[in-house]
Structure formats: structure tokens, C-alpha cells
Amino acid sequence: MISNRMKSDKSFSLFIIIMFGIFMIPISGANAGKITDTLQDQQPVATPAEDLMNVVLPEYTSWKTAELTGKLRLESLPLTPTLKIFMRRDSLLSITVRAPFVGEVGRIQITRDSLLAINKMKKVYCSESLGDLRYEYPKFIGDLQSLLLGRIVVFKSGQLSQRNADFIDINVVEGDSLLIENTRWSLTFPKNRTEYDEFGYEYQVCGNGRIASLCADVQSLDVQLRMDFDYLNPKTDMTVTYIKEEEPKFMVSLLLDAPVWEAKVPTPVRINNKYRQVSISQFIKSF
Numbered sequence: 001m002i003s004n005r006m007k008s009d010k011s012f013s014l015f016i017i018i019m020f021g022i023f024m025i026p027i028s029g030a031n032a033g034k035i036t037d038t039l040q041d042q043q044p045v046a047t048p049a050e051d052l053m054n055v056v057l058p059e060y061t062s063w064k065t066a067e068l069t070g071k072l073r074l075e076s077l078p079l080t081p082t083l084k085i086f087m088r089r090d091s092l093l094s095i096t097v098r099a100p101f102v103g104e105v106g107r108i109q110i111t112r113d114s115l116l117a118i119n120k121m122k123k124v125y126c127s128e129s130l131g132d133l134r135y136e137y138p139k140f141i142g143d144l145q146s147l148l149l150g151r152i153v154v155f156k157s158g159q160l161s162q163r164n165a166d167f168i169d170i171n172v173v174e175g176d177s178l179l180i181e182n183t184r185w186s187l188t189f190p191k192n193r194t195e196y197d198e199f200g201y202e203y204q205v206c207g208n209g210r211i212a213s214l215c216a217d218v219q220s221l222d223v224q225l226r227m228d229f230d231y232l233n234p235k236t237d238m239t240v241t242y243i244k245e246e247e248p249k250f251m252v253s254l255l256l257d258a259p260v261w262e263a264k265v266p267t268p269v270r271i272n273n274k275y276r277q278v279s280i281s282q283f284i285k286s287f
Contacts, residue, residue: 048170048171048172048185049165049170051185052170052185052187052205052209053160053162053165055207055208055209056152056160056205056209057160057161057162059209060151060159060160061261063089063259063261063262064088064089064262065086065087065088065089065261065262065263065264065265066086066087066089066145066149066259066260066261066262066263067084067085067086067087067259067260067263067264068083068084068085068087068148068149068256068257068259068260069082069083069084069085069256069257069260070082070083070085070235070254070255070256070257071083071254071255072097072252072253072254073252073253073254073255074251074252074253075251079099079100080100081097081098081099081100081105082097082098082099083095083096083097083098083254083256084096084098084266085148085256086263086265086266087145087148088265089142089145090139090141090142090145091111091112091141092109092110092111092141093108093109093110093141093144093145094107094108094109094110094266095107095108095109096266102121104120105119105120105121106118106119106120106121107120107269109269110130110141110144111130111141112130112134112141113129113130113131113134114127114128114129114130115127115128115130116269117280117283118269118271118275119283119286122286123274123275123276124275124276124277124278124282124283124286125271125275125276125277125278125283126277126278126279126280126282126283127277128280137156138156139156139157139158142158142159143155143156143158143159146158146159147214147227148238148256149259150210150211150229150236150238151211152187152203152205152211154167154168155167155189155201167189167190167191168187168188168189168191169187169188169189169191169192169193170185170186170187170188171185171186171188172184172185172186173185173186173204182206182207183204183205183206183207183212184205184206184207185203185204185205186202186203186204186205187202187203187204187205188200188201188202188203189201189202197219198218198219198220199216199217199218199219200216200217201214201215201216201217202214202215210229210231211227211229212228212229213226213227213228213229214226214227215227221244222244222245222246223242223243223244224241224242224243225240225241225242225243226240226241226243227239227240227241228241234257234258235255235256235257235258236255236256236258237253237254237255237256238253238254238255238256239251239252239253239254240252240253240254
């Protein structure tokens with residue numbers, strides 16, 4: 001049975017997109033005891049969690065605003081649109097889509113309370129409240145922003161940090177995991193996950209702390225959301241695949257440049273009386 005935390009199908013559709021997270025086992029202290037001469041030069045062996053935290057956290061630049069630019073690849077589109085993603089931390093996510101020889105064709109704006117999506121070519125828009133989602137998942141914007149930046153996040157608890165590193169199983173991947181570009185850690189939620197858990201997700205993380213892949217699934221719906229990352233310095237290729245009953249139903253790729261920190265706020269979007277308001281399902285069909 002689906003958890004009663006999911007207030008509606010609409011909220012759940014938005015909710016599953018941002019279901020991701022990881023955590024570490026607690027960092028244990030050094031064992032107390034008498035130190036003999038033969039042990040004075042020995043160093044404590046780091047746990048997998050300590051290794052991961054030492055690699056990942058120094059790379060997480062603090063920020064207030066950021067901008068990502070790149071390209072959107074979708075098989076059904078005859079052209080390759082460009083993207084500009086502006087983020088004000090924890091409060092605003094604005095995605096502008098531009099087509100060659102045309103200019104801006106669409107925009108999506110997500111705040112803590114609402115979603116606004118505009119198709120400028122068809123002169124339609126949809127505006128939806130995110131009140132239920134915010135109530136159930138207050139940090140959803142920040143977590144989505146972190147994921148777009150290629151950062152590990154903890155489901156409903158924000159970006160990975162020392163304070164939220166207590167909700168995951170972490171294991172070192174067997175094989176040649178010493179090369180930094182190879183997968184080194186596997187991070188699984190919930191702890192001690194079994195086949196009977198309704199919801200779960202797993203990260204594969206490279207030796208340099210970058211995410212290789214993320215897969216979240218909901219048992220009762222037989223759906224998965226998979227994200228794969230490929231790093232082409234300084235660009236990041238992010239592929240998102242929606243899978244239903246073990247069959248890929250939708251795939252989109254984002255080729256993103258390195259983020260620009262402390263970016264300027266984009267020009268506000270304006271809707272006049274030439275635009276027609278539609279539902280989310282009608283908006284999707286407008287493309």
C-alpha cells in the first residue's frame with residue numbers, strides 16, 4: 001500500500017522526482033585504552049563512511065545563487081534546445097528553454113509554494129500549488145538543486161553533511177575501486193534494506209566523490225527513476241530514465257556546463273491575456 005504521506009497523485013508525481021538520498025554510518029570515536037610503545041606510530045583505520053565524507057564534503061562549495069547552462073537532448077525533439085537553470089538556494093528554481101533561431105520557448109519556475117510552467121510557442125501555461133508537497137517535504141527545492149549540482153542528498157534531510165549522516169548503509173564496492181573514476185562506494189536507503197521495503201534508493205559513488213548513478217524505486221507502483229552521470233570536464237552529462245514494469249518509458253539527457261556561482265536573477269516571466277491556463281496533463285500534451 002502506498003504510504004499515506006502521499007497526499008495526491010499530483011503531489012506524488014512531483015514527489016518521486018526528488019526521491020533520492022544517502023547516508024553514512026555514524027563516525028565512531030577512537031577506542032580508549034593504554035597506548036604502548038609499539039602502538040604509538042599506528043594510525044586508526046578509517047571507516048568507509050569516514051573515507052567518503054573526507055572526499056565529498058570539501059568539494060561542496062557554499063553558495064547563495066547559482067546558474068547552470070547546457071543542452072537538452074530528447075529523441076522526440078527535432079532540435080537540441082539550450083537550457084539556463086537559475087537557482088536561489090532553498091527557495092527558487094527557474095529553468096529557461098531556448099530553441100535555435102527561435103529564442104525562449106518555455107520556462108518552468110518552482111518556488112516553495114508553487115509551480116509555474118509556460119509554453120510560449122502554444123501560448124499556454126499551468127500554475128499549481130505545491131502546498132501539500134512542501135508540507136510533506138519542506139526541503140524538496142534544496143534537494144533538487146543539490147542533485148542538479150551533482151551532490152549527494154539525504155531524503156527529506158538536505159545535502160549530505162555530518163549532521164545527517166546516520167540513515168544509510170555504506171559499502172565499498174568490490175574490485176578495482178582505487179582508481180578515482182571508478183565506482184568505489186555503494187550507498188543504500190533505508191538501512192538494512194530488504195525486498196519488502198516499499199521505497200528505497202541506491203547511490204553508486206566514484207572514488208573522487210562524484211555520483212556515478214542513482215536509482216530510486218517504489219515497489220507498489222513497479223516504477224523506477226534512474227539518473228546516470230558522466231563527467232566530461234568541465235561538463236556533466238546527466239541522463240534521467242523513467243522505468244515502468246522494467247521497461248524504459250521516458251529518457252532525457254542534460255549536458256550541463258560547470259556552475260557559475262553568485263549568478264544574477266533572470267528577468268521575471270510575464271503572462272498576458274494571450275495565454276490560456278491549462279492543467280498539468282494538458283500542458284504536457286501541448287509539446
